[in-house]
Amino acid sequence: MKRIPAALLGALSMLPMTSTADDQDVIDYRRHIMETLKAQTAALGMIMSGAIPDDNVVAHIDIIAGTAATALKSFEPKVEGGDAKAEVWAQWDDFSARMNDFAAKTAAMSKAAHEQGKDEALLLAMDALTCKQCHDDYRVKKPAAGN
């Protein structure tokens, strides 16, 4: 292992160890995560439709699984706003169980992609990527949000 330069260590030590995220930061952070998931599933969908060759399937699945694992954490600060309904926190047990399920299913899809192959992984996609189920319950309907 290379030695880390003392100057860099010093610089790192000055970074705050606790988050100073304000409410808008919290909202923006979880929005970035959700938009990543949205873009990656859309891209995967194009491959599944046969519009695009399947060379990148495993990469898309890995990004989705890796991002899904970060998603619940981004909702832990109880900051209402953005597209999240208040029910996210009012029904936290259900919401978090479903997010964990999402992370587990996409992780299983990633595992299948590496161990069994693309086709086996894609068979799991329609069950793993049911974003709709949670969005129907926990995401504000677009027009009502006035955007």
Add this chain to the structure above:
Amino acid sequence: MRLLWIALAAFACGASADELAAARRGQYVATAANCISCHTREGGAAFSGGRALATPLGTIHSTNITPDRETGIGTWSAADLKRALREGIAADGRHLFPAFPYPFYTRMTEADIADLFAYLRTLKPVRYLPPDNDAAFRMRWTMAPWKALNLDPGAYRADPAQSAEWNRGAYLVQGPGHCGACHTPRTWSLAEQSAAPLQGAVMRDDIKGGGVRDWFAVGLAATKQGLGAWTIEHIVDYLGKGYGARAGSFGPMNAVIANSTRRLRPEDLRAIAVYLKSLRGTDYAGAAVGAEDARSGAPLYEKHCRECHGPSGRGGPFDGPPLAGSAIVQGENASSLINVILQGSDKPDGIGSPTWETMPAYAESLDDAELAALANFLRASWGNRASPVAPADVAHQRQGAN
């Protein structure tokens, strides 16, 4: 559950194995004919009637077809049912209005009609008398000359030049499935235009709390504005699951899919698709939305639609249905397109994509001019071609939507 009831009812009546088998086949016929959708009112017992049906002549209520002897069809014989289906005449000799789609049911085979009778006999009798109909429907005598002009009675005759599969599909579509009741335009006398079968037509439904609302039942022929871009698999998926790569169900097709087509055998759905794919029509060549009108709707698309329908209207399996090449978007009449934007796309449980989000209602966030601009953008983009939509068209649909 219903099969169990048939078995119990048949057992209680001392029915033979033959009668039980006929009733089971008849249940499938009733499903293909979607009797339950019209003959059941909201919250009412299945097949006991009373559903208000909007027609251009006024409101008519469906009848009770359970075997209750006083309010239903308990006193009808097999021959009575056959005459009703073939000729539109009730057991008591009264002419029936073609809101009951006997111009289609007349194409049913003898065997299917006999099986349907056997099935209807096994239903639990329900005592319920539907409400009176509007005034126009008291003049039953008018139906005799109407039938003389418009009814072509008799069972479906197979076309020997076509395959057995095609003929099965044609039978299901033209006979029990009565697709043309909504999808075929009508003449001045409200008869189906035989020259334009399944080319798309305006239909109506009742709105809770009063009033009627127009829909456009899309053209099913292989045109750019119809099912031209659909494969057989797309049609089978749509009818079997309520969604496919080309479209998702909403509006009046929800009940058709939920109560009828998704319960049909895969080979029958395929036969229907084979037949529909053989229908020829003409691409729309009339006045189209101009470039200027189309452009003004583009920002609204970016803001409200792009996330699910994609940057170029193609949708996707995890996004939403495609709008490019869509029959609804390019309808000869835009009422269904306007309705789905105004009201969103609620569906009964069990049908529709598990991954597409439910389309929200935009009635409150888009005014008439904005919604017309958006509709015009959709109707002129990505290769779509259709007539312009005016704000007044949106206002007309909105009266029903709120």
